[in-house]
Amino acid sequence: MTLEYHVISTLVEDKPGVLQKVAGMFNRRGFNIDSITVGKSEVEGQSRMVITVHADEKGLEQVTKQLNKLIDVIKIKDITQTAVKRELCLVKVSVPNAKARAEIMQYTNIFRAHILDVSEQTLMVELTGDKEKINAFISLVENYGIKRIARTGLTAMSRGV
Amino acid sequence: MRGGEAIIESLKNMGVKTIFGYPGGQTIPFYDMLYDSDMDHILVRHEQCAAHAADGYARASGKVGVCLATSGPGATNLVTGIATAYMDSSPIVAITGQVPTHLIGNDAFQEADIIGITMPITKHSYQPKDPDLIPSMIKSSFEIASSGRPGPILIDVPKEVQEGELTKFDDSLISTPGYNPNTKGNIRQIKKARDLIKQSKRPMIIAGAGVIISNACCELKKLADTIEAPVMTSLLGKGAIDETDDLALGMLGMHGRKVSNDYINESDLLIAVGIRFSDRTTGRLDSFAPDTKVIHIDIDPAEIGKNVDVDLPIVGDARNVLSSLNKLLKDYEVSNDVKSWANMIREKKQELLPRVTYDDVPLKPQTVIKEISEVLTPESILTTDVGQNQMWAAHFYNTQKPRKFISSGGLGTMGFGFPSAIGAKVACPDDPVVSINGDGGFLMVCQELATVHEYDIPVIAVVLENRTLGMVYQWQSLLYDERHSQTLLGNSPDFVKLAESFGVNGVRITKPGETKEALSNAIKDNEPVLLNVVIDSEEALPMLPPGAGINEMIGEYKLEKDVI
Numbered sequence: 001m002t003l004e005y006h007v008i009s010t011l012v013e014d015k016p017g018v019l020q021k022v023a024g025m026f027n028r029r030g031f032n033i034d035s036i037t038v039g040k041s042e043v044e045g046q047s048r049m050v051i052t053v054h055a056d057e058k059g060l061e062q063v064t065k066q067l068n069k070l071i072d073v074i075k076i077k078d079i080t081q082t083a084v085k086r087e088l089c090l091v092k093v094s095v096p097n098a099k100a101r102a103e104i105m106q107y108t109n110i111f112r113a114h115i116l117d118v119s120e121q122t123l124m125v126e127l128t129g130d131k132e133k134i135n136a137f138i139s140l141v142e143n144y145g146i147k148r149i150a151r152t153g154l155t156a157m158s159r160g161v
Numbered sequence: 162m163r164g165g166e167a168i169i170e171s172l173k174n175m176g177v178k179t180i181f182g183y184p185g186g187q188t189i190p191f192y193d194m195l196y197d198s199d200m201d202h203i204l205v206r207h208e209q210c211a212a213h214a215a216d217g218y219a220r221a222s223g224k225v226g227v228c229l230a231t232s233g234p235g236a237t238n239l240v241t242g243i244a245t246a247y248m249d250s251s252p253i254v255a256i257t258g259q260v261p262t263h264l265i266g267n268d269a270f271q272e273a274d275i276i277g278i279t280m281p282i283t284k285h286s287y288q289p290k291d292p293d294l295i296p297s298m299i300k301s302s303f304e305i306a307s308s309g310r311p312g313p314i315l316i317d318v319p320k321e322v323q324e325g326e327l328t329k330f331d332d333s334l335i336s337t338p339g340y341n342p343n344t345k346g347n348i349r350q351i352k353k354a355r356d357l358i359k360q361s362k363r364p365m366i367i368a369g370a371g372v373i374i375s376n377a378c379c380e381l382k383k384l385a386d387t388i389e390a391p392v393m394t395s396l397l398g399k400g401a402i403d404e405t406d407d408l409a410l411g412m413l414g415m416h417g418r419k420v421s422n423d424y425i426n427e428s429d430l431l432i433a434v435g436i437r438f439s440d441r442t443t444g445r446l447d448s449f450a451p452d453t454k455v456i457h458i459d460i461d462p463a464e465i466g467k468n469v470d471v472d473l474p475i476v477g478d479a480r481n482v483l484s485s486l487n488k489l490l491k492d493y494e495v496s497n498d499v500k501s502w503a504n505m506i507r508e509k510k511q512e513l514l515p516r517v518t519y520d521d522v523p524l525k526p527q528t529v530i531k532e533i534s535e536v537l538t539p540e541s542i543l544t545t546d547v548g549q550n551q552m553w554a555a556h557f558y559n560t561q562k563p564r565k566f567i568s569s570g571g572l573g574t575m576g577f578g579f580p581s582a583i584g585a586k587v588a589c590p591d592d593p594v595v596s597i598n599g600d601g602g603f604l605m606v607c608q609e610l611a612t613v614h615e616y617d618i619p620v621i622a623v624v625l626e627n628r629t630l631g632m633v634y635q636w637q638s639l640l641y642d643e644r645h646s647q648t649l650l651g652n653s654p655d656f657v658k659l660a661e662s663f664g665v666n667g668v669r670i671t672k673p674g675e676t677k678e679a680l681s682n683a684i685k686d687n688e689p690v691l692l693n694v695v696i697d698s699e700e701a702l703p704m705l706p707p708g709a710g711i712n713e714m715i716g717e718y719k720l721e722k723d724v725i
Contacts, residue, residue, distance in 0.1 A: 012339075013338075013339065017276065017277075017280070020277065020280065021280055024280050024281055025281075028281050058466070061466065062463065062467060065462050065463035066463050068462070068463075069461070069463055070339070071284070071285040071305060071337055071339055071340045072285075072339055073339050074338050074339035075339075
C-alpha cells in the first residue's frame, strides 16, 4: 500500500497533557507525525491541532479512530483534499557579496516573502506558503549558504462554509 | 469537607463499599480520614495486587473496582495492574497520592509522573489541583470507566489537595464533550447483517469479552438458537455461552479446542461479537477464515478492521445490536443446509472432545481440571494465572455463565490469578471462588496469603506444581531443541508450609481423586486454603506455532473418545 500525506484537523480540550496524549498515541501505534501545530481555536477552552501524517489508507483509518478514542479529542476531520495549507518559515541566509544580496532580495520579492533582519553577512527571510513553495525557496537560496531554518509545520483550514 | 473526605464521599455516591489499597507517605491524609469512615478497605500486601483485586472485583461484578496507592513506587507498582485492566477492557479507578503541588517537577521524595507513565494504558486520567474538583473528577471517572468500551482511569491527588477544604460539594463541574460512545448500532447495517445471515449456509458465531461486558449473553444465545450457529469464544469470551451446550465449541486460537480451530475456516459467515481478533485468537491472519464473510460487531470502532478484514462492520453495544438483529430474524427459518452444517458440527464436537480422563501419577493437569469441574457449580468463579495453567483451565473447564471465568488475556500478566480471585470473592461472597495458578506465577503474589488470612476471604488457591515455568518450557521443548534456559524452578518452596506460615491451610495433592475431595472440603469449610497439586511437568497442550494458521496445530491432540 502507498503512503500518502494527510492533513488532519483536530479540535481538542485545552488542557495540560493533551499534546502528550496525542503525540504518545501516534508513537505507540507506530505512526509518524510529519508535523503538528497547536493553538487556541474559536471556542474558549478548546484548541485546534493540525497534524500531518504519512499513512496508507488502513493506517489513516486507525489513526483517526484511535484519535477519536482519546477523551480530550472533541472532533477530527481529514481535510487533505479541501484545505488551504500554510506554513511559516524563517531562513537565515549567508550573503557572501553584494550580488548575492541583490539576488536574494529579488527572490524574496518573487516569493512574496519579507526580510526581517539584515546584517553584513546575513539576511533573515520570513516566508509563508505551502510545503512546496517553502521547499522551492530554500533550494533556490541553498547555494548562498543557509545558516539556519525554523519552520512552524503546516496549519490548514478547509475552504468554504 | 476536606479533599480526602470528598474522595470517600464521592466513592460512596458511586456505590463503592470496598476499596483495595496500600498506604504511604503521600496518602496519609486520606487514610487518616478513612479511619473515621465506614468504607471497607482491604490492605493488600503489594500495590500490584490492589489493582488486580479491583480488576477481579470489576470482572466478577460488572461494577467499577477501586484501588489506591501512594505516590512514586506505590503508583508505579500499580502499573502492571492498570495495564492488565486496560488490555482486557476492565473498569477500574486507580487513585494515587502525589507529592504536594508545589513540589511537583522537583524530583521530590517518592515523586513519579504517574499520569505520564500511565497515559498509554489508561482510558483517561485526572489530577485535581483544587479539592473542589474531586467530586466531579470521581464521578466522571466512574462514568468513563464503565461506559463504552470500559477501561481503567487514574486519579492522581496531590497531598495538599487531600487536606484542602472544599468550598462546595458539587460533582457537575466537569464535562467531556469529546466522549460519546456509539452504543445503538446503525439499523441499516443490522439489516444487511440479517440479509447475510439469511444467505448463509454455514454460519458461525465467535464471541468475545464484549458480549459479557454488555450483558448480551441471552441475546447471543437467542441468535445462536435461531440460526443454529455454532458458537466459539475467545479466552475472555468464555462464559458468553454455556459451554456445555451442544453447539458451544469452546475456545478458539493458539491453544484452542480442536473442533473450533479445525472448523472455523469451513464456515461461510462469521458473526464476530465483542472481540478484537488478537493474534492469539486468529493465528496467521491470511489463513484466518480466508473465504468467509465476516460481520464484526463491536463498540470500539478502532477494533473493526484493525486485524481481520471485515465485510460488514457494526459499531455498537453488543446487547443493543444483537437484540435488534434478533427482532429482524423473527421469521428466520433454518434451511436444510444450515441444519446439516449444525448437525455435522454437533457430531464433531463430541468426537473431538479433549481427553480429560487419566489415572496417571504424577497427575495430568487435565484430570485436575476435570475434578475441579466436577465440584464447582455454574455459579462458582474460576480465576486463572497466566501460562499453561491458564490454557489448561480455559481448554478443559466448561464455563457455564458470564463473569465466572476471569483471566488476564491481553497483557498475559503472571501473578493475576490469586489477587483477582480476592477481588472476585469480595464482589461475590456467596459464590465459591477458585484460582488456578502455576508455581511460578503464584510465587509472584504469594504474600497475599496474608490478606486472605487477615480478612478471612475464603479463596481457594490451586497451585499446579511442575517446578517449571511451564509455558516457556513447553516452547523451548517444541521449538528450541529442548534447551530449557532459565525455566527450571528447583524444589523450593514447600507450598504447604508457605501457606501454613501465613496461617492458611495447605493440602498437598499427588493422586487422582484427591483434588476433588480437598476442593469439596475447602468449599464446605468456607476458609481460605491452598491446594498444592503436583503435576506432570512434561504435559503440554497442542499449540499453533508462531506464524501458523488457525488449523495448523502441532502436538498430539488427545481425545476423550480414545480412552479405553
